[in-house]
Amino acid sequence: xxxxxxxxxxxxxxxxxxxxxxxxxxxxxxxxxxxxxxxxxxxxxxxxxxxxxxxxxxxxxxxxxxxxxxxxxxxxxxxxxxxxxxxxxxxxxxxxxxxxxxxxxxxxxxxxxxxxxxxxxxxxxxxxxxxxxxxxxxxxxxxxxxxxxxxxxxxxxxxxxxxxxxxxxxxxxxxxxxxxxxxxxxxxxxxxxxxxxxxxxxxxxxxxxxxxxxxxxxxxxxxxxxxxxxxxxxxxxxxxxxxxxxxxxxxxxxxxxxxxxxxxxxxxxxxxxxxxxxxxxxxxxxxxxxxxxxxxxxxxxxxxxxxxxxxxxxxxxxxxxxxxxxxxxxxxxxxxxxxxxxxxxxxxxxxxxxxxxxxxxxxxxxxxxxxxxxxxxxxxxxxxxxxxxxxxxxxxxxxxxxxxxxxxxxxxxxxxxxxxxxxxxxxxxxxxxxxxxxxxxxxxxx
Numbered sequence: 001x002x003x004x005x006x007x008x009x010x011x012x013x014x015x016x017x018x019x020x021x022x023x024x025x026x027x028x029x030x031x032x033x034x035x036x037x038x039x040x041x042x043x044x045x046x047x048x049x050x051x052x053x054x055x056x057x058x059x060x061x062x063x064x065x066x067x068x069x070x071x072x073x074x075x076x077x078x079x080x081x082x083x084x085x086x087x088x089x090x091x092x093x094x095x096x097x098x099x100x101x102x103x104x105x106x107x108x109x110x111x112x113x114x115x116x117x118x119x120x121x122x123x124x125x126x127x128x129x130x131x132x133x134x135x136x137x138x139x140x141x142x143x144x145x146x147x148x149x150x151x152x153x154x155x156x157x158x159x160x161x162x163x164x165x166x167x168x169x170x171x172x173x174x175x176x177x178x179x180x181x182x183x184x185x186x187x188x189x190x191x192x193x194x195x196x197x198x199x200x201x202x203x204x205x206x207x208x209x210x211x212x213x214x215x216x217x218x219x220x221x222x223x224x225x226x227x228x229x230x231x232x233x234x235x236x237x238x239x240x241x242x243x244x245x246x247x248x249x250x251x252x253x254x255x256x257x258x259x260x261x262x263x264x265x266x267x268x269x270x271x272x273x274x275x276x277x278x279x280x281x282x283x284x285x286x287x288x289x290x291x292x293x294x295x296x297x298x299x300x301x302x303x304x305x306x307x308x309x310x311x312x313x314x315x316x317x318x319x320x321x322x323x324x325x326x327x328x329x330x331x332x333x334x335x336x337x338x339x340x341x342x343x344x345x346x347x348x349x350x351x352x353x354x355x356x357x358x359x360x361x362x363x364x365x366x367x368x369x370x371x372x373x374x375x376x377x378x379x380x381x382x383x384x385x386x387x388x389x390x391x392x393x394x395x396x397x398x399x400x401x402x403x404x405x406x407x408x409x410x411x412x413x414x415x416x417x418x419x420x421x422x423x424x425x426x427x428x429x430x431x432x433x434x435x436x437x438x439x440x441x442x443x444x445x446x
Contacts, residue, residue: 002072006104007032013108014115021116024142039071041082041098049093052086063088068115078102081111085118089215090161091174094118095222095310117220123158123182123192125214128204133182133194135216140190151187157286157305158182158194158216160204165211177203179302179314181287182216197287199302221281221307228304229276230292233315239275240316244268244293249285251303266291281307294319295326297404317400321392325405328385329412332378336412339373340419346372347428354432362432375420382412 002010011030018028035055036043047069056063067086072079079101085094097117101110122138137152160177180203182194194216196204204214230240246266269277279288292300292314299316346369353361386409393402 002074006107010108010111014112017108017112018115025139033069036069036071039073041071041073041080041096044069044071044082044084045096047084047093049086049091052093053091056086056088065089066119068118070111070114072107072111077104079104079107081107081114083111083114083118085120087120087122087217089122089163090176090217091171092217094120094220095308097222120218120220121152121156122218123194123216125160125182125204125216128196128202128214130202131196132185133196133204135182135192135194137187137190137192140187140192152184152192152218154184154186155286156184157219158184159219159308160214160216163213163215165213167211169211179304180204181219181303181305183287197303199300219305219308221286221305223281223307223310225278225280226304226306226309227276227278227311228290229274229311229313230271231275231313231315232318234318236315239273240271240294241273241275243271243275243299243316245271245277246291246293247279248289248291249282251289279304279306290314292316295323296408297322317398318396319401321389321396321398322401322404325385325389326408329382329408332381332385333412333415335373336378336416336419339378343369343372343420343425347425350428350432354435359436362436366429366432369425375416375422378416378420379413382409382416385409 014030015028018026022028033055052067052069056067065088067088068083069086070081070083072081074080080098081101082096082098084096086092087094097114099110099114101107123135124138125133125135127134158181160180160182162175162177164172164175166172177198178200180196180198180200183197185193185195228245230243230245232238232240246268248264248266250264252264271277279290282288287303287305290300290302290304291298294316297319299319300314302314304312346365350362350365350369353359353365386405389405390402393399393405
């Protein structure tokens with residue numbers, strides 16, 4: 001434990017450093033928390049946002065906007081400082097950060113730098129477009145000192161969230177906007193412009209609503225990687241094993257016709273037996289695009305900032321129906337290829353035997369051709385696959401699955417029409433008949 005004198009010394013230095021760096025932007029106080037017992041880093045890591053919120057609500061109107069939970073543990077002459085930040089607006093608790101200090105004289109300065117690392121600035125979202133968002137920086141009009149530590153650097157990422165208020169303007173609920181980030185582009189005192197990075201369509205809405213506040217909180221990558229778990233939307237306990245995950249440093253843009261630009265090569269992974277993949281942090285590319293595929297199906301396309309959270313979950317649509325249909329269509333296409341190959345060989349033999357006048361062989365080949373499955377047979381088999389699958393998709397309200405199934409069935413139908421064109425077979429048979437009649441006529445004359 002720290003001595004009372006050392007506590008008072010650290011408290012005074014922290015308040016002085018905050019006043020010196022942030023001036024009017026921060027009103028700082030350092031107090032001991034009686035409910036943070038035992039004051040250890042292990043306890044701090046086990047804390048949840050719900051438990052801290054409960055403690056904060058007991059303070060009523062005296063709740064701080066930001067609460068930095070700090071624990072100092074001493075072992076001989078070595079100190080270990082662990083901290084987390086609680087934000088009142090988003091009601092979230094940051095990931096813990098720990099740092100080792102070897103000199104007691106450096107404790108206060110190290111603790112303050114840790115507080116700066118934990119600090120998550122807030123933005124008030126004023127208006128949102130398709131690609132950019134106009135925001136106001138919380139306390140941005142209160143001019144800080146000349147210290148660069150008080151400024152928000154371009155490229156900083158923020159997580160938007162909605163605050164739903166009741167009639168008395170008390171917070172009723174808070175909803176984080178998933179797979180959506182704001183990247184700080186430029187600032188002018190309290191006003192700033194952010195780039196919108198999202199996997200959703202109009203995630204922030206098109207206009208302001210009554211009793212709804214839209215804010216964003218800064219993100220800090222404190223972990224070296226993020227473990228991403230793939231779950232089924234309809235059955236979240238189902239492990240999605242062997243799904244293909246592509247990780248791009250930039251969102252791939254659709255190539256225009258004639259464009260020879262080399263597309264960026266993604267990091268390709270398969271989900272393990274737990275249905276997870278590990279997304280590493282890339283310092284030069286803080287945001288990465290994750291594509292989840294199952295067979296031919298693209299199930300998800302979302303951005304992620306690795307390292308902010310240790311574990312994340314993405315719910316993807318149930319593609320079992322599509323996979324079943326794709327398997328049935330693949331077997332049908334394989335059968336179609338075999339029939340087309342047999343048909344081509346038999347037609348070639350038919351012409352060869354007819355030209356040689358071997359009519360017994362010709363009749364055998366014609367009989368074999370007539371035994372082959374016809375175009376109508378394949379169309380009937382295709383309909384037997386399509387109809388129940390589309391009906392099930394409609395019943396389960398799988399709109400995207402229905403559209404994909406219909407498209408894949410149309411593609412197979414085009415293959416059937418193209419390769420089993422009855423007119424080609426009729427033409428060959430007609431030529432053989434004419435040749436037979438001509439040869440018989442010549443024999444009668446002779």
